[in-house]
Amino acid sequence: MNDLKGEKSQIISPPIFFVHTPKTAGTSFRSALESVIDEEAILRDYGEESVMTSALVKPHTSSSPVDKYRLCKAVSTLPLELIVGHVGIHTYIVLTNADKVVSFLRNPVEQVISHWRHHVKYLNYDGGLEDFCCDGRFSNLQSRLLSGAPIEMIGHLLITERYALSLSLFNSDYGTELEALRCNQNIEKTSDCYEISDAQRALIIKKNQRDIRLYDNALPLLERRIKLMKSGDEWTYGVCHPANPKGIINGWAYQRSHLPVEIELLSNGKVVAETQAVDYRPNLNVFRPPRKSCIGFQFRLKQVDPSAQLICRVKSTGQELSPPLRM
Secondary structure, three states: OOOOOOOOOOOOOOOEEEEOOOOOOHHHHHHHHHOOOOHHHEEEEOOOOOOOOOOOOHHHHOOOOOOHHHHHHHHOOOOOOEEEEOOOHHHHHHHOOHHHEEEEEOOHHHHHHHHHHHHHHHOOOOOOHHHHHOOOOOOOHHHHHOOOOOHHHOOEEEEHHHHHHHHHHHHHHHOOOOOOOOOOOOOOOOOOOOOOOHHHHHHHHHHOHHHHHHHHHHHHHHHHHHHHHHOOOOOEEEEEOOOOOOOEEEEEEEEOOOOOOEEEEEEOOEEEEEEEOOEEOHHHHHHOOOHHHEEEEEEEOOOOOOOOOEEEEEOOOOOEEOOOOOO
16 A cells, blocks of 8 residues: 655545545544645535535536536546545545545444534534434434445444544554544533433434444444454455355455455365455446455355354455445
């Protein structure tokens, strides 16, 4: 990967795409990232009304619906190294690859409260927390911005509550030395968690089930990745579907090196087959994984033993691939 240690003008290609969900410490991360990338290589999209939105973007966001083809065509010739904004993953994924997508997730209860307080303080929102929770614009925001993307395919799905560890992982993968800045935070907040009533907390949970499921799945995924990083092994993005009634096991896997990943199939702890993840998976094209979607693998069992414990494992690291997680 490119080494960005405090110096600008390094070329990141394809560009990093930071899906910035409001009130997840994203401003701090964006500011740190912008400090090592030249201004002309940054594209920002925070909506038509925002002064932060790049001038080239605004003419294409004034219509509804936004013509994403024309928008992406207009910016595709720029020497971009960073795309960032309060936009969904589908907006700019065609300009980069899945392994270059970065996003922070925050405990959904805390994210909703912080988002509401921000709207009250800065955007003249006069509704209560309950009104905010029941407004569809603000519920399940984290999962909506990543809608449809396989959790396991996203380059860096980081956690606000594990900010230091998340930053160390990003720094390790990109050769950066980004600092843990504190930007756009509520300086009046005196504890890590906001104090609300049990009824309000229950309402937030009820209205944000998809975000909670996403967060609960992403947290252990990050912890597994941190553990592998500390051991010096390369993380493998991937999933392995359970065997179907015909004894076929399908999956996909890739690494940041973009070399073919060797997969082992274990039955009750014994390696019974090996293959490489090089099959074409056209259904993944929309998320632009590396190797032009040639990251699939398949095993065919001669006999299906319902009692057998089957595991797909990365041969080089021993990392086990799990069934797809739900968002």
